[in-house]
Amino acid sequence: MVRDVQNRMTERSDDRWILSVGIDIGTSTTKMIVSRLRLMRTSSVLSLPRYDIVERELLYESPIYSTPLKSADEVDADGIWQILAREYEHAAVRPEELKSGAVIITGETANKRNAKRILHLLAERSGDFVVATAGADLEGLLAGKGAGAEERSLRIRGAVANIDIGGGTANAAIFQRGKPIGTVTFHVGGRLIQVDTGGAITEVSPSIRRWLNASGYRLEPGQRVSFEVLQQICSAMSRNMLDYLAGYASADQEPVRALLLGEPLSPMPPIEEWMVSGGIGRLMEEAKPNGLADTAVHGDIGPLLAHTIKELSSRYAIRLVKPDQTVRATVIGAGMQSTEISGATVHLDESALPIRNLPVQKLEVTPHLLAHTEHLAQAVSQTMRTAAGLFDAEASPPFALAISGLRPLTYASLQRLSETIYESFIAYFPSSGVIVVVCENDIAKALGQALAKRAGAGPKLVCIDQIKVEHGDYIDLGQPVAGSMIPVVVKTLAFHNRVEVTDV
Amino acid sequence: MKLTAALFGNTYSFKDLKEVMAKANEEKSGDQLAGIAAADAKERMAAKLVLSDLTLADIRNHPLIPPETDEVSRVIEEAVNEKIYAEIRNWTVAELREHLLRQDTHNEEIRRISRGLTSEMVAAVTKLMSNLDLVQAAAKIEVTTHCNITIGQRGVLAGRAQPNHPTDSIRGMKASLFEALSYGIGDAVLGINPVIDSAESVKAMLIATKEEMEKWRIPTQNCVLAHIKTQMRAIRQGAPADLVFQSLAGTQDGNTAFGIDVKLLDEADDMIRREGTGTGPNLWYFETGQGSELSSEAHHGVDQVTLESRCYGLAKKYKPFIVNTVVGFIGPEYLYDSKQVIRAGLEDHFMGKLQQVPMGVDVCYTNHMKADQNDMDNLAVLLAAAGVNYIIGVPMADDCMLNYQSTSYHDIATLRETMRLRPAPAFEKWLEMMGIMENGRLTPIAGDPSIFM
């Protein structure tokens, strides 16, 4: 699907487009997309400039490749690069044109060795600002966005869940009124149990063994099973997962507990609609398998699992809806939905950009802190000390200081705040050459100006705003667009550990 | 043409028709700012006396702004039906006033006469009418129009839902729109003033309003009040617009200041007929307001009532679905206080109706004017009595984007109940279907915007 990629530069000059790539390297398949994001001024000419991403257009979708492997769990990085090089050519983009985007390494491929190779490769050969991400929470969120669950949740009252089910895991992300409210991952996938058309088990993934034991099944490679037994297993696995999401089963008890990977869901409102994306989502659209021969066409239980979920899910008081995307949900989420844009009145030292994988440390500046100098100094110092303990103090920058609150702010308190931040940063990070500050409210230019007054020829400053980040997030900061703002990718990871500070 | 009058032992003589017209106006700060107002109350009355004896032919024969140099004058001239004009050319302005007020002069007669009148004649007679004259004469005139539904029928008071938002947020706009609909407001138009005058922004809001119209099957029409060129760009990009909008001035120079001329309006007219989504035949929405020509120094020494009347003469050419004067928006240098705003509101409504223009009024004021919400209550009641086609509905009368106060969703609902007026019939049927209205009264669920979520 090539859509006029060449024409992208002929738009009106007040349109600013950035090209964004998404790459999904999974256990069994690899795919990429190229999209463009349109930035438009969304503030009136009488206001401070503010731009938003107003349009996300999919320009190119690659075919779905089998992930090239060197061994069972080692990705062939050169093979990946060959695919990408060919696809960049098909899409008619040069890597240096790519201003944003994300590569996501998913499923069982997401081990350290693979991540290292792929990151090396992309850092050397790919675009300026293609960021690497991983983690089941993020994967689930991106898939939920790509599948359309986030958008759908704005149209109905209740919560909408997307369950992205691939070969090894099922990542569920739940959205309500456009906001993510939870993610959870299950050991549910099409390739967890591999079987041939004769019913001989060829492989059982270690990750599903605990659940199989807890559920009373004994499966070993070489063993022969009937279609009915596979049906029972798929049915039990699907029911455990769906019961849990529907709130009928608790994570405290086996076998549900054995099916969960990582943290359970935090308490949340009932789900009104759900959808299934990923490879299993696509198989749900195909014909239902009627025996071992139909089931094992790919050598695994995928088709049977897909249809079991399809049939079971219709028995709940939750509507099953079709996702916008199935197998490409994650890559589309990564390529089109991962980037935000900072405010357009910011303070930037361009030579410090881009910055990748910067951990976030948060400071909530309350009116009380602004009114009490000594308390402010304590809070800032505490934040810096924590950051110094967690992150590499030599790094430039070591972390991003995320400041929320600050409204309303007077000139005098701004000066005090910047003095405190600067002094404390220098004390804890004396050899760091870059300070990064991310403000929630529109104040970055003034704060940057105040910090710059103090920094002089000292550390470089990147002070941006109108980006909401939390403890545990990592951010990537791209190079300036039109000189005045930068693309930002916020990688939300600590979903379960997030501390919500309610605004007053 | 006799331009002198003897009064209180003095002889008042006026240089020309322009001076008589200006000085015959009720007191307006805008005419004073332009330096053309009567010096005192006696001179004002002398001018009214002179004006009352002038004939309609006198007025036509002495153009205030020559058609040779002004295209608005040409549009007005070209619209005159010569046969009907010939029948009434020798009437004095006083006789025209009395004719309009006679018990046996009904809608049909007025509609016929109006075809022989110029905008200047209409302005002239207005200057001789009291507020109650303006109410009574206007109440006789029924101007109905149809875009997707018909409004303007006798006994109907429609409302424009004006769900503006300070940053053009679609969600915020819809929130205010839902509130409007839940009070039974929105039959005149779902009309949004955008902050950002860009085709994308206009398109996004047209699509968003259309979406709700289709989702809830709302019988009404949508419009985004950007500059006409921006709307045309949006429509070319596929935006669904039932109506197109433009602000009008009463002189060619005034329209130049708005960035428009007759040629551009003709072009837009052609476009909305070909590419608009409205059923028609009435596909335009115009806004006007006394003082705009002076503010752009395009008034040619003509008073603001006459210039306002000329706006309606221009509007008529395009057979608009709705027109409203934004009466108190412009500020105290044109309309100083509530007395002047109330007068102007009644004048504008009457002058529009007499020219067969489907008049609504934005009953409004700004905070540097000597007026408050009580004055708006008063004017709204007067206009409802005068048969105004529609007024503006803003949440609690406070427009959080344009920073002025108008009339509220509550006010329109109240006027309907107290003055025994109804929403447009097609819209009322829909309100009944939604359970918001029964027998012309709001039901217990009315006022709950979450009906539309």
Add this chain to the structure above:
Amino acid sequence: MNRTIPLDQLVDKVMAELQKKLPAALQNAASQPAANVTESRMPSETGSADDFGPPISHVPNAKWAEGVEELIASTPARIGVWRSGTRPLTREMLKFRCDHAAAIDSVYGTVSQPLLDEFGLFTVDTYFENIDNYLKRPDMGRIIRDDGVERIRRSCRMKPQVQIVVSDGLSANAVDANLRDVYPSLLDSLSAHGLSLGTPFFVRGGRVAVMDHIGDIIEPEVLVLLIGERPGLVSSRSMSAYMCYRPRKGTVESDRTVISNIHPRGTPSLEAGAHIGSVLKAMLEQKTSGVNLDI
């Protein structure tokens, strides 16, 4: 150039994410700032929100109560207000009237003299005479009185790069509420951009186009006028910054660049002040302002 953290370190971090090993210290830190939250409030804000509290739904038996709250949160418009018969509820009506009261009072207010003294601003008058006349005769607010012209000639540095002028305009309140923040932030942004400032002063009874008369007298390269806006109900203390390259008699409106709606709940005054320096810099570079300025 140390632009990114070393790759190995990056990989370690990504892997740490993968394994969801969020350091325990981070979690402890997360709750730290919240512990310092107290009830302390900032000095009174604009609008009646402080007195009436944040808007909440008054719709009884709403079809979807949370939905109404979501709608209210999405707009500053007064919605979800409910009714008695077809009329507004009393408190909502009074809240509206309070906001209107604040708005009209700010038109008739005067700027605090100590504030002007604090920034060393001397005062000149236009021909406005009194507020009523000011409202009726905008032309008179565009001309400085002769004694004021004399004072300007005596006190001001002529032909400066940047001239700052402050005026009450339609809201003296706006100057009182914003000057203390916007003005020093603006001075900082001038020095950050290496721009030099003339002698600032205050104009009582000024209209926007008074810039042209001042431009004729002082002949600055660029002029910034910080002036009180027509008060609205959302804020009676809103200020605008009008900027113009070489303002002179006959300058048209489209030659002026404006940042409006500067007040504590609108355009943040500190950020506006910081941004003005960049705008002036662009004007000086491009030798133009208003619609022709590319920023």
